[in-house]
Amino acid sequence: MVRNVRAAGAVLWRFRGAGDTPGASAVEVAIVHRPRYDDWSLPKGKLERGETRHAAAVREVAEETGFAAVLGRHLGRVGYPVPEGDKTVDYYAARAAGGEFAPNEEVDELRWLPAAAAADLLSYPHDRVVLSRFTEFPPDTVTVLLVRHGHAGRKKLWTGPDDQRPLSPTGRHQADALTALLPLFGADRVFSVPKERCVATVAPLAGLLGVPVVPEPALAEAPRPPDSPRGPTDPAPAVARLRDIARAGGTPVVCSQGGVIPGVVGALLADLPGGSGVEPDELKSPKGSAWVLSFTPDGRLVSADHIPHPAQADRA
Template sequence: MIKAAGAVLWRDAGGDVEVAVVHRQRYDDWSLPKGKLDDGETIPACAVREILEETGYSCVLGRHLRQVSYQVRGVPKTVDYYAAEAVSGSFEENDEVDSLKWLPVAEASSLLTYEPDREVLEEFARLPADLLLVLLVRHAKAGKRSEWDGDDDLRPLSGAGWRQAEALRTLLPLWAPVRVHTAPRVRCADTVRGVAADLSVEVVEEARLSEEGYWPDPDAGLVRLLEVAALEGRAVVSSQGGVIPSVVQSLAEMGGLRLDKIPCKKGSTWVLAFTRPFGAWSTSDSPSRWPTLVSAHYLPSALPRP
């Protein structure tokens, strides 16, 4: 299996969205930027690296768009595509790409050589480019409850859990979160404490998103998560396995989004994308003006696959 990743790289052009298409001299085609995973690399990290190498632009990831599958000389290959906003840089001709064009979506679609690329671009255009994001993380592995004599709130991460937390420190910044929130558990906080340190922000405790705080009033927990999304734009929230599936399922039902399964492994992340409310927003507004979940993508691990 060959694994690759790429993105629809976009920018704001005076209120309109333009996307980048690249010409590869080796194949004489116009395509979306993409490339194969390096050893020890995650799929999201590959997408960001390939964008930089092929286009010269640093980017911030958005929602996952789709996975494309095909055969290369009899070997199966998958390419995961993300939306990605260009934040800095400029194009220079390189070994893989000799030309880049910024175009409105319709013009870019007409130029692309391959139908799967056009389908990826169509999925990108289905929703606004600039969405709210919550990176909903289940805490990393902790020592066994049966082997811990103290208060369970204080049960620490295991060695494997610390490795997962360190990997999240590399993975989550690819979406450029600005704040870090956590259920009031040592294992939840320690899972994302390194991310907060790198952002130079405090870890904000969220009692409504712990198991004992969520279940007496699930609606209040959902409202709190939507508030974090709406008021901060991009945020990390670390919670527990007894909360996350209910939160994701409830938000999906509210948004009319169908999810067949809602896995929740320790150290995993749900990348949740929401529509932005128009104008100023508060929880006292009508629910019709609240952020709506429009995309939910599951990352089972922050660690690269062997």
């Protein structure tokens, strides 16, 4: 039986000579030399048991380069054969957030180079493809983490006001998983539809970050008469509000609902040239799932990555 080896890595970047200052004259990326293979590659490594691809990317960058990484847009998945079987690697853009390189068992040299010079030195075509994807857009995109609230039991069994329907034990588990995942992207602000199940999904994250949960009614489902079928909500107001949130910068988390998220993401995907590559089923956005939406500073979407269920999916 062929074994599927899961791995994750990153294009680690920084502004040359200017730390994290936007508008610096040039961007550098980190490539590493591995003496075991005598090659130059992007930092990456295998997922540990029970680890998500996102956590693995941050851990591997730290282990190989000595730098903390803040994840940004997903740069795609590459696959190639290895002695153990077939290897698939998920890559992310990742901003260097401080650190210092020291030679270690896996890596004996790190170089910070402009992307063109790094591409010339890289040993493998798939690394050059990933680096090319990174250079398609400026590195300092704004990440908006659009979350669907966690599981809140069966609506028909809840006798109180719908706005007060709480998370179920499954929903609380999903909230915990999101609290572990979203800081990897540098989450720094938290917005939520003002419903108990939505607020409760992101409240643990807000507590961890020491920020309030800001009410965001523009991302709520439109009211409808009792027992009426749920129809699609006009996405335009929510799309406009999400773009405004993106333009404000930082890394905001926004918790919304299943009647809103598919329409919003579907409308935003029209920004992407040449098709989005997003499957229709992904737009359904199961409870507890998240979209990593990357915007230019003026609010144009450049990347969309769906995380189906951080409590279960994409783990080794």
